[in-house]
Amino acid sequence: MLNYVRRGSGEPLVLVHGFLGSKDIFEGVTERLEQQYDVISVELPGHGNSEMEKDAYSVYDYADEVIDVLKHEGIQEVNWLGHSLGGYITLAVLETKRFPIKRAILAYSSASPDDVEAKQKRDQQAQYIKANGVDAFVDSVIENFFAKDATQQAIDVARNIGKRATEDGLIKALQAMKTRPDQRDFLQTLDVPTLVIQGSEDGAVKPIETNNRNIQKVITRTGHLGMLEDESAFVEAVKQFLT
Numbered sequence: 001m002l003n004y005v006r007r008g009s010g011e012p013l014v015l016v017h018g019f020l021g022s023k024d025i026f027e028g029v030t031e032r033l034e035q036q037y038d039v040i041s042v043e044l045p046g047h048g049n050s051e052m053e054k055d056a057y058s059v060y061d062y063a064d065e066v067i068d069v070l071k072h073e074g075i076q077e078v079n080w081l082g083h084s085l086g087g088y089i090t091l092a093v094l095e096t097k098r099f100p101i102k103r104a105i106l107a108y109s110s111a112s113p114d115d116v117e118a119k120q121k122r123d124q125q126a127q128y129i130k131a132n133g134v135d136a137f138v139d140s141v142i143e144n145f146f147a148k149d150a151t152q153q154a155i156d157v158a159r160n161i162g163k164r165a166t167e168d169g170l171i172k173a174l175q176a177m178k179t180r181p182d183q184r185d186f187l188q189t190l191d192v193p194t195l196v197i198q199g200s201e202d203g204a205v206k207p208i209e210t211n212n213r214n215i216q217k218v219i220t221r222t223g224h225l226g227m228l229e230d231e232s233a234f235v236e237a238v239k240q241f242l243t
Helices: 023-033 059-072 085-096 116-132 134-145 152-162 167-178 184-189 231-242
Strands: 004-007 011-016 037-042 078-083 101-107 194-199 215-220
Touching (some): 004 023, 011 023, 011 085, 023 037, 023 152, 023 231, 037 059, 059 085, 085 167, 085 184, 101 231, 116 134, 116 167, 134 152, 134 167, 194 231
Parallel strands (some): 011 078, 078 101, 101 194, 194 215
Antiparallel strands (some): 004 037
């Protein structure tokens, strides 16, 4: 089972981090959200302290791993927040109705699949990790996820979290992102209240565009890691939506 932490009280809220993340990427916002919500922060396989238990993972496999945690904790319905890769996993659950989601939050994520260029980049990154290791890879990419005016402290937090991932965990995650489905048409029919949090300087993902009235959008003046760059704006967006 995935490593996770459960803190707080209120409606259940599961937090699913993205590529190079862990439950610690949400640490600052969790301290504020747990005052109103029962927060379950999970760590995906090969990230944080969660071990790899399969030879390959899809976004649906990751979804099942998170759901196993929720079932283990006796949760029957949940508010679900996914960041980046965690957002792809959130969409996988919504699409297949794998688990009852009351409200969904897609943070700095996308409904678009990888195009040819993006898939080639994933393969190149996997080869780089194999050749040079996790630490060198994290050092080479981490600043690309931040806005130009992000603090060095925020960047260093993300850097240290990323370096806790395993080589196999990152390579399997790259493959899962590369093979994820196109969810743009599905978003048009989504009937679960959903919040999209988008960074004004996020160059890591293609923005979610939809006229579905069940989907709201908030833009933070951040890059791809708004929960680190502007913790207050992130928490405020989440709280307003959930209440």
